[in-house]
Amino acid sequence: MHDDGGTPCALISLxxxxxxxxxxxxxxxxxxxxEHKTLVxxxxxxxxxxxxxxxPDAFAAGLLFPAIPLDFKSGLGIKEVREYLSQL
Incomplete structure (x- = not known):
């Protein structure tokens, strides 16, 4: 999700x-x-x-490739990427 200026600002969990x-x-x-539920x-x-x-182990098995935007300034996506990496 992005703000009015187009900058990523939020993630929605599928x-x-x-x-x-x-x-x-x-x-x-x-x-x-x-409206968000409908969009995704x-x-x-x-x-x-x-x-x-x-x-549930699809990522660790190399079968699931999530696309997670990262923004180191705001922290967006860092927690989610760490959660996936902890599965390895």
């Missing part, structure tokens, strides 16, 4: 549809609005199907 907002220098987890519904369906077919 597993639970929660939004982690990285604006204002701290990460804050909030529930997503219906096809991606979420595809992700959940892949996890169902390949199992």
């Amino acid at each position: 597993s639970d549809l929660k939004i982690t907002n990285y604006q204002d220098g701290a990460s804050v987890e909030i529930e997503s609005a219906d 519904s096809e991606f979420r369906d595809e992700y959940l199907l892949a996890i169902d077919q390949m199992g």
Whole structure:
């Protein structure tokens, strides 16, 4: 997700549809609005199907390649990348 200026500012989890907002220098987890759920519904369906077919260890097995934007200034994506790397 991005702010009005086009800068990445938040991520939405395809597993639970929660939004982690990285604006204002701290990460804050909030529930997503219906419009956000609609926007990612096809991606979420595809992700959940892949996890169902390949199992929860799909990333560690080299079968799942997440695309996570990173912004070292705001911290956006760092926690999520670390979570994936901890599976290795």
